Amino acid sequence: MEDPPWNRWRHDVFGDPYTVWHEGPEYSRLIELAGTAPADVARMLAAGLDAQDSLAAQSIAALAGEGPAPQDAEALLRAALAGATEEFLVRVAQALHVVTGDEAWAGPVASVLTSDASWGVRLDAARVLEEFTPTTELIGTLAEGVRDEDYLVRYHSANTLLRYAGRRNGVADHHTLFDKVASPPEGDATETDRDKWRQAADQLTALASPRTTGG
Incomplete structure (x- = not known):
């Protein structure tokens, strides 16, 4: 079975999933891509939220902290709340706090x-x-x-x-x-x-x- 595009992109941008989990995500490559290919970044982060991957929500928070959040970030995060539990719920709420200030x-x-x-x-x-x-x-x-x-x-x-x-x-x-x-x-x-x-x-x-x- 072919690896989903989000998984491939995630690996390319952040590296090995175990390292990301163990060491924490490093956002420098993401921030660079957000400057050169913002539409692609927004599309992939939306896919990550659809997959209920906490890293997608954390990435939106990181980008919002550096400057403007990806297009439609708040709407995407609010949609992701439906059915969100445990770690994913924590990270979506964290990102919404960064994006909205609420x-x-x-x-x-x-x-x-x-x-x-x-x-x-x-x-x-x-x-x-x-x-x-x-x-x-x-x-x-x-x-x-x-x-x-x-x-x-x-x-x-x-x-x-x-x-x-x-x-x-x-x-x-x-x-x-x-x-x-x-x-x-x-x-x-x-x-x-x-x-x-x-x-x-x-x-x-x-x-x-x-x-x-x-x-």
Whole structure:
């Protein structure tokens, strides 16, 4: 069976899929092509969204951050929301935030953080929420993330709350907090460990400050 055009283009522009997943996407070639062949880039990114490939949404966000978004980007992203779940939903909402500037797109991202998606998807949601303006609702959602059963979800939720509090250093540099978030160092969590997570969530909630966006 012939490889779909999006898959071939994706490989040509970004490289090996495993490397993209492991190292993160590198957008320099995409940005170059957007300057020389914008219609082709827009067409291929639309195909990527049709394939529900998160990289297509991330690419639109990257291009919008560099300058004008691809033609019809908002309409394409909104259409992609239908049936979007987990990582793809996070990345489409992230791109819509970049394209529109609308803070309401935090809602879909937050819903994934507190869902039963895999831990890798939930931690990505916690990281993406750093890009949004802190609100009472988002702080509460991230506090739930600090109480998550998975360590990396707790870790990244704590980091985003620290960013909301205006702290540059991550939770690993706040040793008392980190010891609570990282408990237990090995083995299964106990109620004592979960109580430490709750304490950390309460401390971070007190540090973070909701802000309004005007209007």
